[in-house]
Amino acid sequence: MTTSTTATTPAIELRGLAKTFPAVRGSHDSEVRAVDAVDLRIQPGEIVAFLGPNGAGKTTTLDLVLGLTEPTSGTVEVFGRRPREAVVSGAVSAVLQTGGLLRDLTVRETVRMIASTYAAHSPVDVVIDRAGLTALADRRVSKCSGGEQQRLRFALALLPDPRLLVLDEPTAGMDVTARRDFWDTMHADASAGRTVVFATHYLEEADAFADRIVLIAGGRIVADGTTAEIRSRAGGRTVSATLPDHALARATAVLRSTEGVRTVDERGARVVVTASDSDAVARLLLGELGGRDLEIVTAGLEQAFMALTGDDRDRLGDQPAHHDEELVR
Numbered sequence: 001m002t003t004s005t006t007a008t009t010p011a012i013e014l015r016g017l018a019k020t021f022p023a024v025r026g027s028h029d030s031e032v033r034a035v036d037a038v039d040l041r042i043q044p045g046e047i048v049a050f051l052g053p054n055g056a057g058k059t060t061t062l063d064l065v066l067g068l069t070e071p072t073s074g075t076v077e078v079f080g081r082r083p084r085e086a087v088v089s090g091a092v093s094a095v096l097q098t099g100g101l102l103r104d105l106t107v108r109e110t111v112r113m114i115a116s117t118y119a120a121h122s123p124v125d126v127v128i129d130r131a132g133l134t135a136l137a138d139r140r141v142s143k144c145s146g147g148e149q150q151r152l153r154f155a156l157a158l159l160p161d162p163r164l165l166v167l168d169e170p171t172a173g174m175d176v177t178a179r180r181d182f183w184d185t186m187h188a189d190a191s192a193g194r195t196v197v198f199a200t201h202y203l204e205e206a207d208a209f210a211d212r213i214v215l216i217a218g219g220r221i222v223a224d225g226t227t228a229e230i231r232s233r234a235g236g237r238t239v240s241a242t243l244p245d246h247a248l249a250r251a252t253a254v255l256r257s258t259e260g261v262r263t264v265d266e267r268g269a270r271v272v273v274t275a276s277d278s279d280a281v282a283r284l285l286l287g288e289l290g291g292r293d294l295e296i297v298t299a300g301l302e303q304a305f306m307a308l309t310g311d312d313r314d315r316l317g318d319q320p321a322h323h324d325e326e327l328v329r
């Protein structure tokens with residue numbers, strides 16, 4: 001991998017980044033703020049998921065990082081350089097959702113052809129192997145499944161041995177098995193220290209593959225942290241206990257007035273509490289309030305997602321509206 005900048009230079013640095021588009025005709029707004037004052041620093045070696053619902057601004061942010069579009073305001077630096085310079089130097093490459101493959105070439109011919117456009121590149125058979133395509137190297141692109149074609153795009157992106165790999169919804173349109181295969185391949189490659197930034201709708205992908213999740217909604221970063229941090233930030237923990245009948249009403253009142261308690265629900269003889277300090281609530285329930293059968297549950301990532309983005313979870317995990325399942329364009 002290229003090492004022209006120091007180890008402390010961030011892989012990506014976004015400062016006050018904004019991108020607006022003219023609003024579609026008939027809309028009440030005069031413009032769409034696709035990316036709205038985003039500050040973000042990603043260090044070399046991090047694996048970061050941009051997670052968010054449709055229209056959150058993930059693709060636009062990645063396009064800005066790749067220099068495919070210019071910011072309306074703010075700045076983007078990739079390894080301390082302007083995005084286009086970083087791309088041209090081979091320090092960054094991308095796996096985008098669709099396009100770019102010729103259906104009559106084989107997998108190996110495709111990789112060779114793109115390799116010939118680089119002054120220096122990793123050996124063709126090495127990238128084919130890293131993308132898990134050795135057994136398919138002589139297969140025509142038109143005979144490859146959507147998942148296999150996406151692995152081919154991944155192989156092409158590996159050719160310049162980029163320090164940063166950007167993937168926009170890389171598994172859109174794949175079934176569960178193909179998604180798992182793709183991420184297994186990515187896991188093996190990323191362990192070599194490459195910085196990976198990917199956009200996804202899938203909570204489970206972000207959870208399983210990323211070290212860090214940047215949750216995006218309405219063009220803004222609404223949460224940024226490890227999966228565990230995002231869970232606890234959004235949902236805290238749920239504490240429940242069974243209380244004696246006569247104590248239930250008083251316990252509910254006490255809990256509602258306790259600092260850090262967000263919700264208190266009665267479910268039969270049990271009281272269910274969400275709170276930032278679950279230990280304090282547990283002590284209160286078992287001690288002063290006379291509860292028993294205590295249970296503490298960490299909020300799920302899905303709950304966290306909904307709490308932070310206000311998103312209707314039904315849309316998350318669905319296929320993106322504009323993804324393209326055509327074999328080749």
Ligand SMILES: Nc1ncnc2c1ncn2[C@@H]1O[C@H](COP(=O)(O)OP(=O)(O)OP(=O)(O)O)[C@@H](O)[C@H]1O
Nearest residue numbers: 021032034053054055056057058059060061320321
């Ligand atoms: N070229 C464009 N012209 C006008 N509006 C655009 C353009 N590109 C994106 N937008 C709008 O900007 C907002 C953010 O879109 P973007 O594609 O970045 O979101 P996303 O998070 O990648 O969504 P998805 O998950 O559906 O791909 C949306 O409201 C979208 O309609």
